[in-house]
Amino acid sequence: MRIGLVGKPNVGKSTFFSAATLAQVDIANYPFCTIDPNVGVAFVEARLACPCKELREKLEAEGRLEAAAVDDPRQGSLCEPRTGTCIGHRRSVPVALVDVAGLVPGASEGRGRGNAFLADLANCDVLIQVVDAAGSTDLEGQFRGALATTEEAVESVRGEIEFLEHELDAWIGGLLEDGWNRGVRRVQAEGEKGLTSFIQERLSGLGATSTLVAQGMLNFNAVHQSEHQPWDWDATSLHLLGKCMRAQLFPIVYAANKMDIAPPGVLDSFSDRTMVACMADMELALRRATSSGLIDYQSGSSTFELQKDATLNDAQKKALTHMKERLQLANGTGLAKLLDEVLFDQLNHIVVYPVQDETHWVDGDGRVLPDALVVPVGLHAKALAGLVHTDLEAGFIRGVDGRTRRVVGADHEMSDGDVLKIHAKS
Numbered sequence: 001m002r003i004g005l006v007g008k009p010n011v012g013k014s015t016f017f018s019a020a021t022l023a024q025v026d027i028a029n030y031p032f033c034t035i036d037p038n039v040g041v042a043f044v045e046a047r048l049a050c051p052c053k054e055l056r057e058k059l060e061a062e063g064r065l066e067a068a069a070v071d072d073p074r075q076g077s078l079c080e081p082r083t084g085t086c087i088g089h090r091r092s093v094p095v096a097l098v099d100v101a102g103l104v105p106g107a108s109e110g111r112g113r114g115n116a117f118l119a120d121l122a123n124c125d126v127l128i129q130v131v132d133a134a135g136s137t138d139l140e141g142q143f144r145g146a147l148a149t150t151e152e153a154v155e156s157v158r159g160e161i162e163f164l165e166h167e168l169d170a171w172i173g174g175l176l177e178d179g180w181n182r183g184v185r186r187v188q189a190e191g192e193k194g195l196t197s198f199i200q201e202r203l204s205g206l207g208a209t210s211t212l213v214a215q216g217m218l219n220f221n222a223v224h225q226s227e228h229q230p231w232d233w234d235a236t237s238l239h240l241l242g243k244c245m246r247a248q249l250f251p252i253v254y255a256a257n258k259m260d261i262a263p264p265g266v267l268d269s270f271s272d273r274t275m276v277a278c279m280a281d282m283e284l285a286l287r288r289a290t291s292s293g294l295i296d297y298q299s300g301s302s303t304f305e306l307q308k309d310a311t312l313n314d315a316q317k318k319a320l321t322h323m324k325e326r327l328q329l330a331n332g333t334g335l336a337k338l339l340d341e342v343l344f345d346q347l348n349h350i351v352v353y354p355v356q357d358e359t360h361w362v363d364g365d366g367r368v369l370p371d372a373l374v375v376p377v378g379l380h381a382k383a384l385a386g387l388v389h390t391d392l393e394a395g396f397i398r399g400v401d402g403r404t405r406r407v408v409g410a411d412h413e414m415s416d417g418d419v420l421k422i423h424a425k426s
């Protein structure tokens with residue numbers, strides 16, 4: 001799972017990236033991460049409470065555990081996450097975030113960072129386009145002199161959105177057009193099935209799966225009108241096909257950044273898209289103030305507290321008071337909200353907890369609920385086993401639901417918050 005941050009220069013991508021990936025992690029624990037400086041780990045809070053909440057309730061009811069102390073730093077959490085944290089049963093899960101710089105006119109034809117830009121993009125499952133909701137910069141990222149009106153800002157954001165879509169469509173359309181006639185004629189005997197597998201092959205470098213391509217074809221067929229056979233489709237048809245495939249391969253959600261200096265009402269014009277108001281530089285400032293022990297701020301919150309023992313000078317106090325007002329007014333910086341929407345609404349992912357012992361919810365070493373995996377909704381139990389270990393998938397016998405203790409088969413569909421014990425031949 002990789003989320004790409006894209007957009008024209010100077011919209012705040014790197015600021016967003018730094019803020020979201022500030023927590024230093026040992027990259028070795030995150031197989032999806034490379035050591036590239038523009039790839040990092042962001043933590044997103046699971047929507048449902050960590051199952052360690054139920055575990056605590058059960059143990060307390062049985063008189064085997066005292067209630068958590070009022071000053072418990074983990075606020076009652078019992079689990080021992082291998083990655084991320086769990087405080088007050090709020091479990092965080094890791095996702096990879098990529099700062100994809102280099103969107104310039106002609107990027108799809110190799111201009112600017114061209115191929116490096118496309119290579120970064122190819123590995124992403126979903127894109128967050130950071131846009132300048134204040135309209136403070138032009139398409140090249142140059143700062144404009146005066147503050148924009150609402151109309152100007154809306155116009156400017158619209159331009160940014162069209163610009164990215166155009167570059168992506170041109171890139172994917174180009175990959176399809178290349179050798180299209182010869183390629184498609186080759187599979188003509190297989191009809192629609194041959195066509196979709198041909199498209200999947202052409203776009204395999206971009207993460208095209210048969211499901212994604214099939215869905216793209218459905219959308220394409222619903223709007224495409226041509227009497228011609230696929231190998232005779234003209235540039236217009238192929239462009240439309242590229243557009244439909246792009247929407248499947250790279251769903252885009254929007255971070256309307258620089259909300260602190262944006263004119264009012266800009267978001268109203270984009271209610272047909274997933275767009276969240278953001279203040280990336282405030283999130284970065286708040287997280288930095290938290291790591292230097294000045295404040296206590298939880299990402300996603302609309303307020304923060306000063307640390308009791310923090311020594312602040314007047315300027316710092318003033319700046320923090322100002323930020324607090326802004327934050328409350330905006331109901332948060334928007335970054336946590338956006339990542340939550342991307343992961344759980346746009347990508348329809350869930351969080352599941354594989355364990356080795358269905359009674360105590362521990363692994364072989366007695367670690368409580370060590371893993372929280374982000375997976376697509378409905379993932380089969382056997383496929384989940386494969387995510388834990390390839391041997392577990394190969395030797396899969398059955399699963400046991402940690403709550404109901406019911407035995408489930410290989411094709412059991414996982415739901416959000418499930419705890420599952422996996423039995424496999426060793």
Ligand SMILES: Nc1nc2c(ncn2[C@@H]2O[C@H](COP(=O)(O)OP(=O)(O)O)[C@@H](O)[C@H]2O)c(=O)[nH]1
Nearest residue numbers: 009010011012013014015257258261279280281
């Ligand atoms: N006012 C305001 N400025 C921001 C915000 N986020 C980033 N910036 C500023 O925008 C400029 C460009 O940011 P940067 O992250 O380098 O943009 P990138 O080129 O898209 O990576 C910097 O001066 C940031 O401090 C924000 O939420 N509000």
Ligand SMILES: [Mg+2]
Nearest residue numbers: 013014015101
């Ligand atoms: Mg940057």
